[in-house]
Each structure stands twice: as structure tokens, then as C-alpha cells.
Amino acid sequence: MSPRGAPIQGDGTGESDWLASPRLRAVPVTNLAQLIGDARRLVVVAPHPDDEVLGCGGLIALAVEAGMEVRVVALSDGEAAYPDDPHWTGQRLAPARRAELIDACRALGVSPAKIVHAGLPDGRLRAHLDKAAQLLAGLVQAGDAVLVTWARDGHPDHEAAADATLRACAQVGARCIQYPVWAWHWGDPRQPAFLEGAAARLPLPQAAWDAKQRALACFATQTGHCTPAPAQPILPAHVLVRFGRDFELFLP
Ligand SMILES: [Zn+2]
Structure with a gap:
């Protein structure tokens, strides 16, 4: 991820506020079969390498376990995550994040051959929307279940x-x-806009949760567990905790 703009600053909503949210607790529980219906293939689209694991790492692990084909499409390499960092330039970050994505997918049971690195420019996907849509239309098949950021x-x-x-x-x-x-x-946990529609929560069994956590640990340039560590990692502990829950939330 390479957050820009007003909404993504500071520590954000505390995890304890989310966990205490009656609205979040009231979201109906789903399972793999219910969520993806009769789809035989899962295509997970990520604007930046790590979004696919943050949002759907558990789902991916469950789909692989169920014998489904899973493809991962990283639209950008997330090379603009640290524009002011003298070491982590785009030239260094792009290959590092590609390698992290490959390791993370392996941890979830997805082979490197199933990953598409589209290489569109991080931070400027809106300007390349037609290209992205065209690329995806060529990859996605009728009947696929396709996951993407909200x-x-x-x-x-x-x-x-x-x-x-x-x-x-x-x-x-x-x-x-x-x-x-x-x-x-x-x-806002009291009135989460994304829970207005048909949201569903997918409980993660221990094995899927474990695989997700192993996959998340692969994104060292984002968690800051790399050398040199970025001054302000994108995924510090207070952000990662949101993705250590025992469920994932989807908007079908
Ligand atoms: Zn992102």
C-alpha cells in the first residue's frame, strides 16, 4: 500500500473499537461455498502487493485447501510506498515487493505461476483504469469469483x-x-459505511489464519522488518492487528 490523502493518516480507528462494535458483530457469517457460489476459480485483484493477503489471505488459503484454482493479480508493484526514503526508492521497492508477494502467495499455497504482476504505476491507477480493466477482462473468465478492494x-x-x-x-x-x-x-465502528450493504464475515479456521499470518510476515518492507527499516512503515503493529482477526469481511 502507499497511502496518500487525508483519510489515511495517524493511527486510525482502534481495533478495540471495532471489536466492540455491535454493527460489526451483527454481520452475518458466511462460508466459502456460500460466499463464492458455484465459482471454480478465484481471482484476487490487489492494487499493491499485500492488499490481497490483508483482505483475503484466509479466503485464499481456504480456497486452495478446497482444491480451487486461485490467481493473484497485483496491479502495481507498490513501488511508491516510501517516496521520501533515500534507500527504498521505487527501483529497489518494486523488485523487493514482487519477491515478497511471491513468498506470501507460497505461504498460502499459490504458486508463482499463478501471479500476474501487471506493473502499472503505484499511486496512478486511476489514470490507467482503461488499461487495468482491459488486462483484467483478458484474465477473468465467465463464472470466476473475483475479489478486489472496496x-x-x-x-x-x-x-x-x-x-x-x-x-x-x-x-x-x-x-x-x-x-x-x-x-x-x-x-466509524458505530456507523461503518461498508456494512450498509450485504456484508458477510468469513470465520477463519486455525490453519487458514496461520497461513495468513505467515503470508503477512513476508511483506518485510511494509512491516518494517527489513534493513534498512523505513522510518514509518506502512504496516505497523496497530495496522496489522486489524488483519490478525479470526475472520475476514467481504462485500458481495
Ligand atoms: Zn494498497
């Missing part, structure tokens, strides 16, 4: 990724399911 996630790339994916899914005849990432940061 269309109102509060990050320009996340929203552009959703628009491109929704367009491609409509064109091809695939089902689009959205997942929040940054909405957990700025959302």
Missing part, C-alpha cells in the same frame, strides 16, 4: 482497482466481491 476504500488506487475490476467482471460475466482494507482505518 470501491470506497479511501485510497485512490484501491478505488480505481475496484472500478476497473467491476468493469471487467461486467464485461466477462464474473462475480465481483469487494474487501475493505483502509476502510478499517478511517471507518
